[in-house]
Amino acid sequence: MTATGTLRTVVVADDLLARAGLAALLSAEPGCRVVGQTPADDDLAAVLDAAAADAVVWDLGRDPADALARLAALDRAEPVLALLADGEAAADALAAGAHGAVPRGASPKIVVAAARAIADGLIAIHPSCGGVIPVKPGESPPPVAEPLSEREAEVLSLVAEGLANKEIAARLRISEHTVRFHVRALLGKLGTQNRTEAVVRALRLGLITL
Numbered sequence: 001m002t003a004t005g006t007l008r009t010v011v012v013a014d015d016l017l018a019r020a021g022l023a024a025l026l027s028a029e030p031g032c033r034v035v036g037q038t039p040a041d042d043d044l045a046a047v048l049d050a051a052a053a054d055a056v057v058w059d060l061g062r063d064p065a066d067a068l069a070r071l072a073a074l075d076r077a078e079p080v081l082a083l084l085a086d087g088e089a090a091a092d093a094l095a096a097g098a099h100g101a102v103p104r105g106a107s108p109k110i111v112v113a114a115a116r117a118i119a120d121g122l123i124a125i126h127p128s129c130g131g132v133i134p135v136k137p138g139e140s141p142p143p144v145a146e147p148l149s150e151r152e153a154e155v156l157s158l159v160a161e162g163l164a165n166k167e168i169a170a171r172l173r174i175s176e177h178t179v180r181f182h183v184r185a186l187l188g189k190l191g192t193q194n195r196t197e198a199v200v201r202a203l204r205l206g207l208i209t210l
Helices: 016-027 044-051 065-073 087-095 108-119 150-160 165-172 176-190 195-205
Strands: 007-012 032-038 055-059 080-084 100-103
Touching: 007 016, 007 044, 007 108, 016 032, 016 055, 016 108, 032 044, 055 108, 065 087, 080 087, 080 108, 087 100, 100 108, 108 195, 150 165, 150 176, 150 195, 165 176, 176 195
Parallel strands: 007 032, 007 055, 055 080, 080 100
Antiparallel strands: none
């Protein structure tokens, strides 16, 4: 998977309704395909083998102790994004092998952005779970060619939320033409070809948080 390709995800949750609801929400997001659903039981490895997923989105539930134990015992290459009822459990989730953590109530756009980030080799932690670690250990991404202006940074944050130009224009009370101008400018400064690449690179540089 590339920054612009389809993100293949497997949804893991012991609660059937939570699992089905999460899968439906993620499937509705552009660029995200749910290729498997399963509880965290003995069939988990088989589902992952069949799915060939880029990332696993794992709802640890309201009492994550058992799920954390199963996560720690999981020996897989697929990165795991943990959905947490309590942000303080983020450290435990990372210690158990997760590559990212977001609240269970996060929007589907946030979940997909975090899942895409971990699929690209990052560690992504929602601010409510302790902030974002934007790059792999030991990796220092090259800086932007030119610092973003305050308005460009605002536009970038809204792009990261998945807003279209019309929605950004309404939020910032500017014209769509001006939004397009700022998007082109920030793409140039970040050295990226499209909005998705810009969000991934901005995460790497720590310019935005999820």
